[in-house]
Amino acid sequence: MKIVGFCLTVCVTAGLTALPATAQEPADIPSVDQIVQRANHMAYYQGLDGKSTVSMKITDKNGNVRTREFIILRKNGQGGNQKYFVYFLQPPDVRRMVFMVHKFSALDKDDDRWLYLPSLDLVNRIAASDKRTSFVGSDFLYEDVSGRSLEEDVHELAGVTEERYVIKNTPKNPSSVEFSYFTVEIDRQTSIPMKMEYFDKSGVLYRVIESQKVEPIAAKEGERSVEYLTVTESVVRDLRTGSTTEMKFSNVQYNIGLNDDLFTERYLRRPPREAMR
Amino acid sequence: MRKIWGGCAAAVLVLAAGAAGGEDTEHQSFWSQWALPPEVHGFWEVRGGYRLQNDRTQKDMSVMESRFQLDLFSYSEWAEFKYKGDVFGDWVQEKGRYQTRETWMFFRPSEWMDVKLGRQVLTWGTGDMLFINDLFPKDWQSFFIGRDVEYLKAPSDAVKVSLFSDWANLDVVYTPQFDRDRFIRGEYISYWNANLGRTAGRDAKVHTDKPDRWFQDDEVALRLYKNINNYEFALYGYQGFWKSPAGQDAAGRATFPDLNVYGASVRGQVGKGIGNAEIGYYQSRDDENGDDPMTANSEMRYLVGYTQEIGTDFTAGIQYYVEQMLDYEAYKRTPGMTRDEYRHVVTGRLTKLLMNQNLTLSFFGYYSPSDKDAYLRPNVHYKASDSWSMEMGSNIFFGDYQNTFFGQFRDNTNLYAAIRYSF
Numbered sequence: 001m002k003i004v005g006f007c008l009t010v011c012v013t014a015g016l017t018a019l020p021a022t023a024q025e026p027a028d029i030p031s032v033d034q035i036v037q038r039a040n041h042m043a044y045y046q047g048l049d050g051k052s053t054v055s056m057k058i059t060d061k062n063g064n065v066r067t068r069e070f071i072i073l074r075k076n077g078q079g080g081n082q083k084y085f086v087y088f089l090q091p092p093d094v095r096r097m098v099f100m101v102h103k104f105s106a107l108d109k110d111d112d113r114w115l116y117l118p119s120l121d122l123v124n125r126i127a128a129s130d131k132r133t134s135f136v137g138s139d140f141l142y143e144d145v146s147g148r149s150l151e152e153d154v155h156e157l158a159g160v161t162e163e164r165y166v167i168k169n170t171p172k173n174p175s176s177v178e179f180s181y182f183t184v185e186i187d188r189q190t191s192i193p194m195k196m197e198y199f200d201k202s203g204v205l206y207r208v209i210e211s212q213k214v215e216p217i218a219a220k221e222g223e224r225s226v227e228y229l230t231v232t233e234s235v236v237r238d239l240r241t242g243s244t245t246e247m248k249f250s251n252v253q254y255n256i257g258l259n260d261d262l263f264t265e266r267y268l269r270r271p272p273r274e275a276m277r
Numbered sequence: 278m279r280k281i282w283g284g285c286a287a288a289v290l291v292l293a294a295g296a297a298g299g300e301d302t303e304h305q306s307f308w309s310q311w312a313l314p315p316e317v318h319g320f321w322e323v324r325g326g327y328r329l330q331n332d333r334t335q336k337d338m339s340v341m342e343s344r345f346q347l348d349l350f351s352y353s354e355w356a357e358f359k360y361k362g363d364v365f366g367d368w369v370q371e372k373g374r375y376q377t378r379e380t381w382m383f384f385r386p387s388e389w390m391d392v393k394l395g396r397q398v399l400t401w402g403t404g405d406m407l408f409i410n411d412l413f414p415k416d417w418q419s420f421f422i423g424r425d426v427e428y429l430k431a432p433s434d435a436v437k438v439s440l441f442s443d444w445a446n447l448d449v450v451y452t453p454q455f456d457r458d459r460f461i462r463g464e465y466i467s468y469w470n471a472n473l474g475r476t477a478g479r480d481a482k483v484h485t486d487k488p489d490r491w492f493q494d495d496e497v498a499l500r501l502y503k504n505i506n507n508y509e510f511a512l513y514g515y516q517g518f519w520k521s522p523a524g525q526d527a528a529g530r531a532t533f534p535d536l537n538v539y540g541a542s543v544r545g546q547v548g549k550g551i552g553n554a555e556i557g558y559y560q561s562r563d564d565e566n567g568d569d570p571m572t573a574n575s576e577m578r579y580l581v582g583y584t585q586e587i588g589t590d591f592t593a594g595i596q597y598y599v600e601q602m603l604d605y606e607a608y609k610r611t612p613g614m615t616r617d618e619y620r621h622v623v624t625g626r627l628t629k630l631l632m633n634q635n636l637t638l639s640f641f642g643y644y645s646p647s648d649k650d651a652y653l654r655p656n657v658h659y660k661a662s663d664s665w666s667m668e669m670g671s672n673i674f675f676g677d678y679q680n681t682f683f684g685q686f687r688d689n690t691n692l693y694a695a696i697r698y699s700f
Contacts, residue, residue: 058633060633064662066635066662066663067663090663091663091664091699092318092320092663092664092699092700093320093660093666093699095318096350102507110546110549112507112546119398119427120398120400120426120427120429120430121397121398121399121400121430122400123400123401125509125544125545125551125584126551127549127550127551127584127585127586127592127594128586128592129549129550129585129586130586130589133589133590134590134633134634136634137633137634137635138633243633261441264504265446265502265504265509266391266439266441266446270357270383270391270393273352276352
């Protein structure tokens with residue numbers, strides 16, 4: 001990964017030197033597109049595939065706590081497309097349900113989503129097309145978990161601190177979302193998004209997501225040993241409802257050789273061993 | 278045989294559990310090859326409901342029960358094991374009861390084959406609460422009295438073999454002894470009794486002559502399916518019997534005549550939502566010309582449906598369904614036959630989630646313009662915590678006539694409520 005980072009820096013620097021007239025910013029700052037692409041990659045696309053156990057703790061404004069626990073499998077496809085397989089462990093009433101997504105990066109193509117209900121042996125197609133709805137009743141939205149296409153927003157570099165780039169993201173289609181814009185603070189060293197703040201239509205901050213713990217996860221790229229920096233603890237606060245959701249990733253693994261077949265009806269009805277433990 | 282399956286699986290799970298908790302490490306390692314200690318889950322619930330009008334053939338209470346479900350699951354290197362059973366006290370029938378919901382073993386003998394053996398719940402097809410090519414047993418009694426929707430599907434004692442290839446996938450379900458629907462027979466819900474010419478209930482429960490010879494009165498169900506760009510295409514075949522009574526013998530007992538079904542379906546994205554279409558040819562093999570008034574005629578069944586999100590956590594679905602009786606002229610030659618050639622049904626579904634998806638308001642309704650009857654299912658479900666949930670709902674029947682599909686149940690309109698603790 002460091003090699004890629006190095007290459008990016010070199011290329012960018014070379015580009016800027018070649019065009020000194022447009023180089024208003026300090027020479028070591030990459031373009032906005034490069035920053036957001038790199039951050040998007042770090043947040044959603046590391047490795048060829050991945051697996052993790054996810055636990056969520058949802059605390060409402062009265063202090064009532066609900067939990068969610070699931071195992072998630074992810075596999076990258078062509079051009080930003082991805083497949084997700086989510087096997088629920090907790091709470092008891094959703095245990096062993098499976099949620100499967102074929103995510104498409106193209107803006108004009110909705111994700112395909114399935115839900116399997118084991119007590120009825122029923123494979124349901126989910127008609128939901130709105131990605132800005134709650135994921136499993138938590139304060140995280142479907143789009144926070146599966147990623148928001150970079151094509152959806154106009155990205156501007158709003159500030160640079162010693163440690164972070166601050167990117168302002170304004171939706172190209174404002175009526176499709178509940179925010180007017182959101183800012184992302186990206187760690188300059190790791191390219192990991194550390195904080196996201198959402199502002200409503202009247203410009204008031206109403207939602208904050210923060211990465212609280214970042215860990216290096218050892219993995220293999222072929223024969224080579226690598227480390228993927230991964231956000232293993234994050235929290236989202238909904239300032240309007242007073243509700244908070246903490247999300248923790250454990251047993252994180254990359255490049256485990258997940259087969260495309262896992263993301264089909266066969267495994268939706270009987271989950272693979274990878275999803276059950 | 279049913280009991281044997283239940284016993285075997287329970288024994289395996291209990292042995293596995295006992296072994297895992299044992300002191301002897303040598304035994305432990307032996308048993309750990311067998312299966313991991315079972316995951317133990319289930320629920321306890323209390324459910325009560327009453328008719329909203331008087332039915333002289335039934336009690337006022339439509340459902341009144343306390344139910345405990347135990348769910349054990351375990352797996353070894355080569356197989357998975359499941360047991361799910363219910364013990365419940367049923368105040369309508371005034372007895373304690375036990376039912377095994379599932380007892381199965383699942384294994385993947387090769388890259389291209391899955392096998393599931395034992396008592397299992399089976400579902401396929403594209404309809405929402407309408408079934409054309411899904412000929413696995415339904416429990417209409419549970420559905421109409423307001424039990425959890427899980428109980429609409431009654432289990433099958435069967436083996437399901439699934440074969441997978443790049444060309445297409447094939448499911449074969451073999452049920453060695455016919456599993457009928459738990460149809461309306463007067464036990465909980467009153468119904469139109471054509472012989473008596475009136476609505477009947479506990480005073481005239483349906484007596485049946487059910488095909489029950491092992492390996493002779495058997496059922497075979499096939500599904501050949503393929504996913505092309507996430508459009509799900511399927512062809513179906515079934516050989517067995519009408520799942521609910523569709524005839525009568527000389528002694529006046531309800532019968533389950535021979536039935537073959539051939540069908541097809543497709544489901545996938547249409548516009549912003551999900552569209553589905555399904556068709557089935559019901560070949561009533563004991564009455565292929567339609568001239569036996571004591572046996573149901575063959576039918577064609579058609580279904581189209583569409584579901585779309587219409588707001589935040591708000592989904593709407595609509596379906597149009599038609600049953601067409603074949604050889605209708607032959608049917609009409611018998612005096613006193615009242616069915617129409619076509620039965621049209623429209624269904625609508627609305628589901629709205631509120632309060633962080635903990636409160637679900639749902640409505641499902643069937644309306645038949647040809648039968649002039651309707652069946653509405655409003656429901657409110659609230660998850661008070663990760664363990665506790667409660668719900669309230671109603672089963673509402675309307676009908677201009679006493680003898681139509683939903684109209685016959687109009688004295689059974691009921692209101693129910695339940696509270697459940699899950700673990």
